[in-house]
Amino acid sequence: MQGLDQLKETASQTAGPYVHIGCVPNFCDITGVFPEDLGCRMVNEHTKGERITVRGRVFDGTGTPLRDALIEVWQADAEGLYPSPQEKRGMADPNFTGFGRSPGDMATGEYVFETVRPGTVPFIDGRPMAPHITFWVVARGINIGLHTRMYFPDDEEALKADPILMRIEHQVRVATLVAEKTGEAEYTFNIHLQGPKETIFFDI
Amino acid sequence: MSDGAYFQRDRQWHPPAYAPGYKTSVKRSPQAALISLNNTISEMTGPVFGHNMLGELDNDLVHNYAKPGESAIGQRIIVYGRVLDENGRGVPGALVEFWQANAGGRYRHKKETYLAPLDPNFGGCGRAITDDEGGYRFRTIQPGAYPWPNGVNDWRPAHIHFSVFGHAFAQRLITQMYFEGDPMIWQCPIVNTIPSREAVESLIAPLDMNNTIPMDARAYKFDIVLRGRRSTMFENRMEGN
Ligand SMILES: [Fe+2]
Numbered sequence: 001m002q003g004l005d006q007l008k009e010t011a012s013q014t015a016g017p018y019v020h021i022g023c024v025p026n027f028c029d030i031t032g033v034f035p036e037d038l039g040c041r042m043v044n045e046h047t048k049g050e051r052i053t054v055r056g057r058v059f060d061g062t063g064t065p066l067r068d069a070l071i072e073v074w075q076a077d078a079e080g081l082y083p084s085p086q087e088k089r090g091m092a093d094p095n096f097t098g099f100g101r102s103p104g105d106m107a108t109g110e111y112v113f114e115t116v117r118p119g120t121v122p123f124i125d126g127r128p129m130a131p132h133i134t135f136w137v138v139a140r141g142i143n144i145g146l147h148t149r150m151y152f153p154d155d156e157e158a159l160k161a162d163p164i165l166m167r168i169e170h171q172v173r174v175a176t177l178v179a180e181k182t183g184e185a186e187y188t189f190n191i192h193l194q195g196p197k198e199t200i201f202f203d204i
Numbered sequence: 205m206s207d208g209a210y211f212q213r214d215r216q217w218h219p220p221a222y223a224p225g226y227k228t229s230v231k232r233s234p235q236a237a238l239i240s241l242n243n244t245i246s247e248m249t250g251p252v253f254g255h256n257m258l259g260e261l262d263n264d265l266v267h268n269y270a271k272p273g274e275s276a277i278g279q280r281i282i283v284y285g286r287v288l289d290e291n292g293r294g295v296p297g298a299l300v301e302f303w304q305a306n307a308g309g310r311y312r313h314k315k316e317t318y319l320a321p322l323d324p325n326f327g328g329c330g331r332a333i334t335d336d337e338g339g340y341r342f343r344t345i346q347p348g349a350y351p352w353p354n355g356v357n358d359w360r361p362a363h364i365h366f367s368v369f370g371h372a373f374a375q376r377l378i379t380q381m382y383f384e385g386d387p388m389i390w391q392c393p394i395v396n397t398i399p400s401r402e403a404v405e406s407l408i409a410p411l412d413m414n415n416t417i418p419m420d421a422r423a424y425k426f427d428i429v430l431r432g433r434r435s436t437m438f439e440n441r442m443e444g445n
Contacts, residue, residue, distance in 0.1 A: 007290050007429045009211075011403040012218045013380040014226070014394060015365070018311045022303025022329045022365055028313055030327045033268050034259070038301075039251075061231035068315070074250060074373045084249035086371060099251035106314070121245055134246050138378055141228030143219035143397050145376060147247075168239060193232050203213060203238035204247045204374050 012144035019070045019138060024103050039072065039101025042115045046095040049078025049116030053186045054150065054179065057109045058137055061194030065109035069139035073100045073113055073150075075132070080119030117152070123163040130158035130165065137191060147202045150189045151178045173200050208434035209243040210374045211290055219397035226393045227354050247374040253299045255333050262331050263342035265304070269327030276326035278307030278345025280421035283381070283409065286338040287368060290432030294338025300428070301331045301367040302342065309348030309362075318350050343421060346383070354393055361388035361395070370430040381426045382408045 020028040024037040043051070054073070057065040076082050081092035083099075092098065102111040120128045132149045151159055159165060165174050176199045179187040191199045221233035241247075261268035266276045287298040305311045305328065308320035312328050332340040347362050363380045370376075382389050389395055389408065398404050406429075415423035 005292060006211075006432065007288060007292055008217060008403070008406065009213065009290060009431050010377060010379050010406060010429045011398050012377060013365075013398075013407070014229075015367075015378045016380075017315060018303065018313045019365070019367075019378075021311060021313055021327075022301045022331075023367055025303075025327065025329045030269070030312055030329060033327050033329055034262070034331070038253075038299075061233075066232070072376070074246070076246070082245065082249035083251070084371075085252055086249045087245070097251065123244055124242055129244065129246070132246065134373055136373070136376055139232065141226070141230075141232035143221055143223060143226070143229055143233075145378060146221075146234065149246075164241060164244075173236075194235055198234055198236055200236070201234050201238050202241045203215070204241045204243060 014140060014143055015070060015138035015145075017068050017140040019068070020103055023070055023101060027103050037101070039097070039099050042097050042100045042113060044095050047116055048093050048095070049119075051185060052115060052117050053183075054113045054115060054133065054189060055110055055186070056179075056189040056191065057111070058104065058139070058191045059193065063195070065104070066139050067104055067106055067109045069104045069109070069111075069137055071102050071104070071111045072136040073115070074098060074134045074136075075115065075118040076121050078116050078119050080121045082121070120158070125163070127163050128158065128161070130155050130162040135189075135191070142193075146193075147204050148191065148199055149177055149202070150187075152187065153178050153181050168200065173198075176200050206291060206433040206435050208436035210248070210372065210431040210433050213431065216399060217403050219399070223397035226397050229397070243374055248372045250369060250371060250373040250375065252297055252371065253333060253369070258331065258333060263340075265326070265328065265330045265342065265344035268330060270325035274325050276306070276345050277323050278326075280343065281346050282341060282343055282415065282417065282421050282423040283364065283426055284339070284341035284415065284423060285409075285426040285428065287334050287340065287370070287428045287430060288338055289370070289430050293432075294334070294336075295370050295430055296334055296336045296338055297371075298334040298338065298340075298430070299331065299369040300334065300340050301329070302344075302364050303329045304344065304347040304364045305350055307345050307348050309350030320348065320350070349388055358393055359388055359391070361386045361392050366428065368428055368430060375430040377428070377430060379428070380407060383424065384408055384410045
């Protein structure tokens with residue numbers, strides 16, 4: 001029989017406790033190598049859309065916040081377009097990166113993103129998905145990066161009609177993907193790695 | 205043309221979230237099954253970084269933190285390779301970030317407590333963006349092995365951490381590179397979270413004497429494979445899409 005001539009994806013390994021050195025060196029006082037940390041600014045003064053702050057912490061199975069995690073986000077601009085060459089539907093806002101990277105604070109574990117509220121993007125079949133931000137979490141003790149999504153609590157109708165959320169068997173868990181509005185234009189999205197409040201993670 | 209969904213991740217090949225030999229994973233591993241999600245545009249797009257972002261010494265860890273005229277202490281090595289997808293095609297424009305301990309096995313980090321000394325000329329981070337064929341390279345010093353709190357006498361084999369961005373957020377990967385012939389590899393609880401020997405072997409970089417620079421630096425080759433994509437030629441599509 002012939003072979004498929006396909007390669008295997010390189011196996012994942014934990015990001016370890018010193019992920020900051022490689023991913024956000026300025027944050028951990030390694031200065032003068034890169035001018036600034038990648039993903040530290042998603043918006044500038046010209047970015048279109050509603051400015052929001054997204055913050056939160058990542059908790060382990062004992063309820064203790066991780067203080068050595070690295071959180072990455074990827075989202076559409078205010079019009080629902082991704083600033084990516086793979087985006088074929090139009091040109092995204094050139095003043096928006098769509099990508100953010102934040103280490104948890106070394107004392108409290110809190111991550112923060114200053115961004116804009118994402119617009120609506122379509123599901124595979126063209127139905128609208130509720131506006132969301134894609135999250136990727138790595139840390140010591142996490143053997144392969146965890147993908148999840150954050151949705152907005154004020155999008156009630158869109159959440160009910162979301163083609164992905166509707167399909168989730170245990171509807172009681174959907175709430176783990178919805179941020180809490182904790183201030184004017186501020187949302188808190190806590191991620192629970194384990195336990196009764198365990199966040200839904202996706203195999204995408 | 206491959207422009208369809210990314211191949212499903214082989215979760216039997218990657219380390220499981222819960223791997224009790226690596227103690228920290230016990231309370232940091234999700235217990236519910238992952239929810240399988242067909243790729244949407246949210247995962248099939250991703251940030252892309254331009255070559256103009258890079259500084260001249262970004263891929264030279266021997267010099268990028270050193271005082272002028274000085275260099276990091278340790279055995280000088282070149283690490284090079286290609287970023288490929290599962291179809292065997294090079295991935296151009298991939299951002300590859302790397303970080304490591306110094307020659308004594310010590311990281312430059314506040315929370316690092318190992319007694320080996322810091323090297324004032326070594327920061328430990330670098331990055332590169334792949335060329336048209338998916339190739340990358342950097343110069344560094346061979347990192348040292350170091351002890352870590354897990355069992356009372358667990359040591360990490362010499363390794364370099366890698367973070368890779370392909371063309372889509374679905375391809376995002378962090379891993380570690382090990383060195384050919386290191387007996388510590390097979391005793392490491394973190395390496396041993398990986399289920400198969402074959403998958404571990406793919407993280408071990410061979411020494412490459414042909415690409416070694418005489419009287420200067422030895423070379424190690426490390427290829428990285430990201431998820432590949434299906435062809436959409438015969439895929440069912442919505443009218444008008
Ligand atoms: Fe390490």
